[in-house]
Amino acid sequence: MSVLEDLLVVQEHDTVVDQLRHKKETLPEQARLREVKQALAALDASAAEVGNRRDEVARRQQRHEDELASVEDKIREVEKRLYSGEVSAPRELQAMQADVASLNRHRSDIEDRVLEAMQEREPLDAELTNFAQQRSGLEAEADQLGQAIGEQVKEIDAELATELEAREAAAVSIPDDLLSQYERLRSKQGGVGAARLVNGRCSGCHLTLPATELDRIKRGTPDTVVLCDQCGRILVH
Ligand SMILES: [Zn+2]
Numbered sequence: 001m002s003v004l005e006d007l008l009v010v011q012e013h014d015t016v017v018d019q020l021r022h023k024k025e026t027l028p029e030q031a032r033l034r035e036v037k038q039a040l041a042a043l044d045a046s047a048a049e050v051g052n053r054r055d056e057v058a059r060r061q062q063r064h065e066d067e068l069a070s071v072e073d074k075i076r077e078v079e080k081r082l083y084s085g086e087v088s089a090p091r092e093l094q095a096m097q098a099d100v101a102s103l104n105r106h107r108s109d110i111e112d113r114v115l116e117a118m119q120e121r122e123p124l125d126a127e128l129t130n131f132a133q134q135r136s137g138l139e140a141e142a143d144q145l146g147q148a149i150g151e152q153v154k155e156i157d158a159e160l161a162t163e164l165e166a167r168e169a170a171a172v173s174i175p176d177d178l179l180s181q182y183e184r185l186r187s188k189q190g191g192v193g194a195a196r197l198v199n200g201r202c203s204g205c206h207l208t209l210p211a212t213e214l215d216r217i218k219r220g221t222p223d224t225v226v227l228c229d230q231c232g233r234i235l236v237h
Pocket residue numbers: 202203204205206207228229230231232233
């Protein structure tokens with residue numbers, strides 16, 4: 001096989017390597033995983049905001065409940081004295097009864113505030129439960145995507161290793177200067193540095209070469225390096 005035919009084999013492997021690398025970087029699962037991660041971040045931000053509001057309401061509810069407990073203690077204390085028989089002065093008994101009545105009104109006010117806080121908290125708790133459910137759904141999807149990506153990357157890496165090995169084997173017989181010329185052309189010409197000449201036409205740029213140029217190629221040896229005068233690629237003739 002001529003050196004140029006070997007170069008074309010290198011080109012074929014390089015093309016497959018490029019395709020495999022592109023495939024690895026553009027897995028649809030990878031794009032979906034980015035979306036899922038963004039959704040998770042947005043969900044966490046919303047959950048943190050709602051969680052702060054819920055905590056604030058819960059603290060308020062706790063304050064009212066503590067206050068309620070202390071008022072109830074006071075009521076029990078006064079009632080205990082009131083019914084203990086220790087106090088007999090009517091004025092004092094009257095004052096204590098008035099005290100109990102006032103404490104009971106206060107208790108009723110606090111109970112209303114506890115109830116308000118509970119009602120305010122309920123939809124926030126429901127929202128947080130909903131966020132948690134969404135989160136676990138997205139996390140499960142992220143796990144599945146991660147696994148699918150891992151498996152595909154493993155497969156692609158194995159194919160890449162095989163291609164690169166075959167590429168190295170094909171490149172052995174190619175002189176260094178030709179190989180580096182090819183590499184330069186490849187990086188300039190969208191990954192294709194060598195193209196076959198088919199029926200007088202460069203398969204890199206699909207333009208037909210002038211008859212004089214074709215004549216010149218015919219007169220050379222199979223290893224003569226000829227560049228396409230349109231695109232500059234190495235022509236395999
Ligand atoms: Zn060309």
